[in-house]
Amino acid sequence: MSEPANSTRTYHFDPHCMFGDYKLITQGDDIYIEHHQPTMMDEPFHVHPSIEINFLQGCEMDYSFDGRIVSVPQDRFCIFWAAQPHRVTGVRGKGTITNAYISLEEFWRWGLPQRFVDQILAGAVVAAHETLPCDIELARRLASESTGCSYEFQRLHCLEIQSRITRLALMPWEQIVPPQSKSKKASIATKSVAHFEKMVRYIAINYADAITLGDVAGAADVSENYANTLFKKIMGTTVKAHITSVRINRARMLLAETDAKVISIAHDIGFRSLSAFYEAFHRKVDISPAEFRVRVKQRIAHS
Numbered sequence: 001m002s003e004p005a006n007s008t009r010t011y012h013f014d015p016h017c018m019f020g021d022y023k024l025i026t027q028g029d030d031i032y033i034e035h036h037q038p039t040m041m042d043e044p045f046h047v048h049p050s051i052e053i054n055f056l057q058g059c060e061m062d063y064s065f066d067g068r069i070v071s072v073p074q075d076r077f078c079i080f081w082a083a084q085p086h087r088v089t090g091v092r093g094k095g096t097i098t099n100a101y102i103s104l105e106e107f108w109r110w111g112l113p114q115r116f117v118d119q120i121l122a123g124a125v126v127a128a129h130e131t132l133p134c135d136i137e138l139a140r141r142l143a144s145e146s147t148g149c150s151y152e153f154q155r156l157h158c159l160e161i162q163s164r165i166t167r168l169a170l171m172p173w174e175q176i177v178p179p180q181s182k183s184k185k186a187s188i189a190t191k192s193v194a195h196f197e198k199m200v201r202y203i204a205i206n207y208a209d210a211i212t213l214g215d216v217a218g219a220a221d222v223s224e225n226y227a228n229t230l231f232k233k234i235m236g237t238t239v240k241a242h243i244t245s246v247r248i249n250r251a252r253m254l255l256a257e258t259d260a261k262v263i264s265i266a267h268d269i270g271f272r273s274l275s276a277f278y279e280a281f282h283r284k285v286d287i288s289p290a291e292f293r294v295r296v297k298q299r300i301a302h303s
Contacts (some may be wrong), residue, residue: 010082026077026227030106031158035143038097040088046145049200051102051120052082053161058095061088063125064101070125070177072191075136077168080125083200084180085246085253098139100161103156104200105193110162116169121234122179195220196230199239205244208270213239248269248284256296 032050038061050248053062056074063070065086072078074095080086108117119126129133142157149157202219203211216239217227219266231239247269266277281289 015157016217029151030103031154032101033099033142033146033157035096035098035146037094038088038091040091046085046087048101049083049104049197049204051104051107052079052080053100053102053165055098055135056095057097057136057139059091059093059097060166061092061097062090063087064089065123065125065177068177072176073127075131076128077135077164078127078176079120079165079168080177081120081123083204084123085250087253089257096143098143100142100157101159102158104197106158108193110166112166112169116173117173119179123177124175125177126168127174127176128168129174132167135164139272180245192230195222195226196234199227199231203239203243203246207243207250208268210272211243212271216243243270244280245284248281251277251281251289252285252292254294265289 038056038059054072056072058074060074061072063072063086065084068257069089072241072297081104089119102197116126138160142160145153146157198220199216202216206215213224213227215282217224218225222230228238231237233240250269251265254260254268255262260268262277263274266274269277271277271280281292285292
């Protein structure tokens, strides 16, 4: 994280950049912090290729990850990779949330335990096992200092968050959502992580279009072979498989939380035929889209 010459800046990567019904957090800086009273989201889902850290005070909140409802506890740090579609489905109590968004490149530089990093990148949602005495004060300080602060304070906040997440990773932690895939992260250079981040961002924006491996590789100005090699090292899968996974995760949310017809969902997420959608969905979820919708509705009705 390098400081521009003779500059003072605020956090300026925009958490409200909209792409259709997805909200993409752009990656202009290594960290963005916001503090507010959590409410139900107007937009159905949002996604951003950054690491998201939540700290709730005075309330509890429910997220939906592809139809799975996840309760985020108060007064405990919670962390996940927000490249997976998610949204707030419920808030209990009137409290506040302090959010920190960390670029994937910065997160990688922290040198966290391998198992912890693998779980996060594979889609797990992790929460601290307990509240430390300093947690509430840290969240309060981050909230009060995050607006209009200098580069020096931005770097300080990043170091404070790094320290707390490092402690979270070294102590017992709770996996409140299991991983969705197998991450095979190897030793990756910082430049490679930046390339990977650009490709993930491109897929998040353009997944519904007929994008190709060449399109994704071109977004990071790398070769197709390098793009696939990098995805296999980090995600344990190919670029094409990741695009399909993004589409299917999106479909699961639409099936769970809307009444849209299956054929409309298939077309909206980038499948050219209904049969291709059914095949891809069944391969990933092991049941048909219609059966998935029924099971989710039944689970919600009995919860």
